[in-house]
Structures are given as structure tokens and as C-alpha cells.
Amino acid sequence: MATLRDVIRQKPWLGWVLFTGTVVIVFLLGLLASSIVERKLEALIAYTPQVEHGQFEPRNEVWGENFPRQYQSYKKTKEGSFKSKYNGNAMIDMLEVDPRLVVLWAGYGFSKDYNQSRGHANAVEDVRNILRTGAPVNGVESPMPNTCWTCKGPDVPRLMNEAGIANFYKGTWETIGHEIVNSIGCGDCHDAKTMNLKITRPALMEAFERMGKEINDVSHQEMRSLVCAQCHVEYYFSKKKIEGVSYLTLPWDKGTSVQAMEEYYDGIEFSDWTHAVSKAPMLKAQHPGYEVYLTGIHASRGVSCADCHMPYMSEGGQKFTDHHVQSPLNNVANSCQVCHREETEQLIQDVYSHQDRIIENRDKLEELIVRAHVEAKFAWDMEATEEQMKEILMDIRHAQWRWDYAASSHGGSFHSPVEIGRVVSSGITIAQESRLKLARLFAELGHNTEIPYPDISTKAKAQKFIGLPAEKLKEEKELFLKEVVPEWIEKAREREEGYEVKMVNPY
Numbered sequence: 444m445a446t447l448r449d450v451i452r453q454k455p456w457l458g459w460v461l462f463t464g465t466v467v468i469v470f471l472l473g474l475l476a477s478s479i480v481e482r483k484l485e486a487l488i489a490y491t492p493q494v495e496h497g498q499f500e501p502r503n504e505v506w507g508e509n510f511p512r513q514y515q516s517y518k519k520t521k522e523g524s525f526k527s528k529y530n531g532n533a534m535i536d537m538l539e540v541d542p543r544l545v546v547l548w549a550g551y552g553f554s555k556d557y558n559q560s561r562g563h564a565n566a567v568e569d570v571r572n573i574l575r576t577g578a579p580v581n582g583v584e585s586p587m588p589n590t591c592w593t594c595k596g597p598d599v600p601r602l603m604n605e606a607g608i609a610n611f612y613k614g615t616w617e618t619i620g621h622e623i624v625n626s627i628g629c630g631d632c633h634d635a636k637t638m639n640l641k642i643t644r645p646a647l648m649e650a651f652e653r654m655g656k657e658i659n660d661v662s663h664q665e666m667r668s669l670v671c672a673q674c675h676v677e678y679y680f681s682k683k684k685i686e687g688v689s690y691l692t693l694p695w696d697k698g699t700s701v702q703a704m705e706e707y708y709d710g711i712e713f714s715d716w717t718h719a720v721s722k723a724p725m726l727k728a729q730h731p732g733y734e735v736y737l738t739g740i741h742a743s744r745g746v747s748c749a750d751c752h753m754p755y756m757s758e759g760g761q762k763f764t765d766h767h768v769q770s771p772l773n774n775v776a777n778s779c780q781v782c783h784r785e786e787t788e789q790l791i792q793d794v795y796s797h798q799d800r801i802i803e804n805r806d807k808l809e810e811l812i813v814r815a816h817v818e819a820k821f822a823w824d825m826e827a828t829e830e831q832m833k834e835i836l837m838d839i840r841h842a843q844w845r846w847d848y849a850a851s852s853h854g855g856s857f858h859s860p861v862e863i864g865r866v867v868s869s870g871i872t873i874a875q876e877s878r879l880k881l882a883r884l885f886a887e888l889g890h891n892t893e894i895p896y897p898d899i900s901t902k903a904k905a906q907k908f909i910g911l912p913a914e915k916l917k918e919e920k921e922l923f924l925k926e927v928v929p930e931w932i933e934k935a936r937e938r939e940e941g942y943e944v945k946m947v948n949p950y
């Protein structure tokens with residue numbers, strides 16, 4: 444057999460081909476090596492701290508110096524133009540969309556003003572603007588306690604650290620308005636030293652303790668949902684824990700299902716308010732998003748909130764977590780198609796069809812409850828007794844609790860369609876039960892014609908029906924926004940100027 448040298452001697456061009464080939468391969472290998480070094484360097488530079496700050500640094504832009512990609516994507520939560528069929532981040536007046544809500548919440552803050560939720564960066568602005576927090580000008584107090592600030596941003600853990608937890612909750616809402624100016628951000632979910640996920644809200648830790656669980660033992664994947672469960676949960680203000688304090692408490696001692704929490708509230712005879720029309724002792728479901736998610740298929744397959752709402756993305760060869768927390772329908776490719784092979788349109792349709800089917804019945808339940816409130820008022824007007832009304836009012840309480848649990852667990856119709864379907868249908872049964880009892884009562888009282896249903900076809904008409912001075916509230920709010928809020932912002936700016944931030948990057 445001829446050696447390579449013999450072959451080249453016979454065909455010299457082959458030698459040149461081999462030589463050139465080797466040069467090209469060596470060159471390509473060199474390029475690859477240099478690109479790897481460059482990527483590594485890029486990663487190093489990207490993650491080299493630029494500033495040093497403490498855990499209680501509330502300003503997102505300061506944390507953002509060290510993590511520009513996460514910060515830039517976080518800033519997009521300020522956007523307000525995405526609308527899906529039922530959700531999204533646009534400013535939508537829900538009372539205008541569905542005026543029956545005004546009657547359901549008569550006598551309670553939500554009947555004044557309730558908007559579609561927007562992105563995290565708007566949280567502080569939105570809580571100042573909403574009529575529910577009132578217009579604390581010229582010595583007038585807000586109707587809400589400071590507890591209302593708890594889910595609004597990283598100034599909260601800072602203040603709790605300075606003043607203590609109970610002292611933070613104490614007092615009316617305007618007393619710390621100048622302290623809370625940074626919206627939901629880095630310090631709410633992260634440890635400043637390690638950037639590991641961190642639970643910063645005591646109510647969640649305390650609920651775990653009471654259930655005999657240790658929050659620091661959960662898996663990394665569970666943490667990717669529990670950071671959200673600091674705020675996207677059902678809660679109430681307990682007045683019994685510490686004298687004069689509205690102490691934020693999660694009602695999970697008997698479990699997190701709709702009936703376990705109802706049993707808890709009934710057991711302590713808690714009600715958020717007395718209904719202005721029916722006089723029923725009401726519960727307001729806040730936003731049991733985490734509890735509902737737990738009952739769904741994605742949770743049972745180990746998919747976390749962050750998997751869908753904060754998917755990984757890639758930029759300049761860097762993989763990082765998208766901090767633009769939003770409706771996943773605005774980003775199906777990263778949010779769903781990592782796991783599902785179906786087309787975008789198909790996945791969106793799946794979500795809509797779940798929502799459509801739930802909302803069809805939820806809407807019926809809503810009307811039944813409005814009728815029950817109106818009929819209960821009619822019965823009172825006919826001088827029904829407390830004794831005659833007692834069971835009826837408890838039914839109304841339980842039916843509306845179920846309706847609200849379904850409606851306010853934003854995304855619940857997708858997160859757990861079967862459970863929400865169950866909750867709504869149990870609500871319908873209870874609401875029908877209350878109206879049956881009302882019908883019997885009317886027969887006893889000698890009334891046998893239909894009780895008139897009020898004209899509540901617009902928000903204005905509904906607010907008039909419950910006797911709410913909407914225009915006056917709006918005028919007062921405007922004055923508050925003009926006179927008080929700029930002072931808060933100025934005071935906070937002066938305070939923050941004194942914060943210590945060390946520049947550590949020599950580049």
C-alpha cells in the first residue's frame with residue numbers, strides 16, 4: 444500500500460489541499476476558542492457588581508445597575524397596551540364594564556372604584572389613585588390602614604425592618620405615604636448578597652408556621668411560586684391579634700380550599716363588612732391566585748408561576764429570566780411553547796375557551812346574588828325579624844364568597860378551570876337556596892309578587908342606587924393628588940439622597 448508521502452509525490456496538488464484544509468480548521472478552532480472566551484468575559488462583566496447596596500435598598504434602579512437585563516425587562520411592566528379577551532395590562536374600569544359589581548360590594552370600598560390589574564411598576568401610583576384609599580387632605584384620615592401598603596413594593600420590608608411588623612401595619616394609610624414610593628421590585632423577591640429568591644413578607648411565613656411547615660425547606664421550584672404567593676393570595680386584616688392593629692393574616696389554618704377558608708372565617712365570626720343593601724355579614728375574597736393555582740394541573744405537574752409569567756429568554760448569548768411579569772398570552776412562544784408543541788393560536792384559544800365557559804356561569808351566579816341582596820332588603824322593609832333573616836344572610840355571604848373567590852383569583856379560570864367551575868356551581872346552589880328561603884319568607888309575610896329589580900345598567904345608576912356620592916369622592920381625590928402626593932415624593936427624594944451606595948466597579 445502506498446504511503447501518504449508516495450501519493451503526494453505523484454499528485455502534488457493534494458498536498459496543497461491538505462495543507463490549506465488544516466490551516467482553515469485551525470483558524471476555525473481559534474475563532475471558536477476566542478468566542479468562548481469573549482462570552483465568558485461578557486458574562487463576567489454582566490455579573491460583576493457595579494454597585495454595592497444593602498438588602499433594604501428599595502430603589503429598583505440601584506439593583507438594576509448590577510443586572511441591567513433583568514432591570515430593563517422589569518421596566519416593561521410599566522406598559523399598558525396589551526389586552527387579551529379578559530385580562531391584560533390596560534387601565535380598565537371594571538365597575539363600568541360590569542355595574543352589578545357596585546351592588547355586590549355596596550357599603551364596601553370596592554363599590555367606589557375597581558380597575559383591571561396592571562403591571563408591577565404601577566403598583567404605588569395605582570394605590571394612590573384609587574378612590575378606595577380616600578383623600579387624606581387637611582387632617583382627614585384615609586379609610587384604609589397602613590396594612591394596604593404591604594404588597595406595593597420594597598420600601599415595605601425596609602420599613603418593617605426599621606419599625607417592626609405590627610408597627611408597620613399600625614395607623615391609617617396616609618401616615619407612611621412618604622415612605623412608600625418604589626413599586627414592587629427586586630428587594631421584594633431577592634436576597635441582595637446572593638440574588639437567591641427570598642420571602643420578605645411575614646404574613647406568608649407566619650401562615651406556614653401555623654400550618655407546621657418550614658418555609659425555608661421548600662424546593663427551588665416551589666420558591667418560584669412562593670415569591671408570588673407573598674401577594675397573590677387571600678388575606679384579611681385581623682383586629683384580634685394586637686390591640687389597634689389591622690394585622691395582615693392568611694386564613695389558611697384549616698386549608699386553602701374555598702370551603703376551608705370559609706369555615707375558618709365562619710369559625711372566628713369574621714366579616715369584612717356589613718352589606719349596605721341586604722345587611723348580610725360579608726366576606727371579600729381578595730385574590731386567591733396561589734390557592735387556586737395549587738388545585739390545577741400545572742401545579743400538580745410541578746410548573747411554577749415563574750415558568751409561565753417569567754420565562755427564560757436569551758439575548759446576546761445570555762440566558763436570563765424575563766422580568767416583564769405579564770399575561771403569558773403576550774408571549775406564548777417563551778411562556779407555553781417550551782412545553783407545548785401546539786400553534787400559538789391554538790394555545791390562546793384553549794385559554795379563552797376555558798375562560799368563556801367559566802364566565803358564562805359566573806355571570807349567572809352574579810345576577811342571582813344581586814337579586815338576593817335586593818330581595819333581602821325588601822324583606823327587611825316588610826319588617827322581617829333578625830331570626831327570620833339569619834340563615835338567608837349566611838347563604839348570601841357564602842354564595843358571594845364563592846363568586847368572589849372565582850372572580851378575584853385573576854387567571855383562575857385558566858389556572859384551574861375544573862376547580863373554579865366547581866366553586867361557581869356550588870355558589871349557584873347556595874344562592875338559589877337563599878332565594879327559595881326568601882320566597883317562603885315573603886309568602887309568610889303575605890307578599891306574592893316578584894320583587895322589582897333596580898335599574899343598574901350603568902356604573903353611575905348602580906352607584907346612585909346604593910347612595911354613593913361618586914362625584915364628591917372624585918373631587919376630593921383630585922385635591923389629594925395635587926396637594927399631598929407631590930409632598931410625599933419630595934420627602935422621599937430627600938431621604939433617599941442620604942442612602943449609601945458604594946461604586947465598586949473600576950471599569
Ligand code: HEC
Pocket residue numbers: 503506507510513514517627628629630631632633638640667670671749753762763764765766
Ligand atoms: C416578583 C418577584 C421578582 C422580582 C420583583 C424580581 N425578581 Fe429577579 N427573579 C425572580 C425569579 C422567580 C427568578 C428566577 C430565579 C430562579 O429560578 O432561580 C429571578 C431571577 C433573577 C436573577 C438571576 C438570573 C436570571 O435572570 O435568572 C437576577 C440577577 C435577578 N432576578 C435580578 C432582579 C432584579 C435586578 C430585579 C429588580 C429590577 C428583580 N430581579 C426583581 C423573581 C423576581
Ligand code: HEC
Pocket residue numbers: 530531532559560561562563565566567569570593594595596627631632667668670671672673674675748749752753768769770
Ligand atoms: C409585593 C407584592 C407582589 C408580588 C411579590 C408579586 N405580585 Fe404580581 N401584582 C401585585 C400587584 C399589587 C399587582 C397589581 C398592580 C397594579 O394594578 O397597579 C400585580 C399584578 C400582577 C399581574 C398583572 C399584570 C398585567 O400586566 O396584567 C400579574 C400577571 C402578576 N402580578 C403576576 C405575578 C407573579 C407571577 C409573581 C411572582 C413571580 C408576582 N406577581 C409577584 C403584587 C405582587
Ligand code: HEC
Pocket residue numbers: 740741744746750751771772775778779780781782783790791793794857860
Ligand atoms: C413547564 C412546562 C409547561 C408550561 C410552561 C406550560 N404547560 Fe401547559 N401543561 C403542562 C403539563 C405537564 C400539562 C399536563 C399534561 C399532562 O400531564 O398530560 C399541561 C396541560 C395543559 C393544558 C390541558 C389542561 C387544561 O387545564 O386544560 C392546557 C390547555 C395547557 N397546558 C396550556 C398551556 C398554556 C396556554 C401555557 C402557557 C401560558 C402552558 N400550558 C404552559 C406543561 C406546561
Ligand code: HEC
Pocket residue numbers: 527528529530531532560668671672675732733734736741742746747748749750751752769770771772794853854855857858
Ligand atoms: C401554565 C402557565 C401558568 C402558570 C403556571 C400560572 N399562570 Fe397565571 N396566567 C396564565 C394564563 C394563560 C393567564 C390568562 C392570561 C389572560 O387571560 O390574558 C394567567 C393569568 C394570570 C393573572 C391575571 C393576568 C392579567 O393580565 O390580569 C395573574 C395575576 C396570574 N396569572 C398570576 C399567577 C400566579 C401568581 C401564579 C402562580 C401561583 C400563576 N399565575 C401561574 C398562565 C399561568
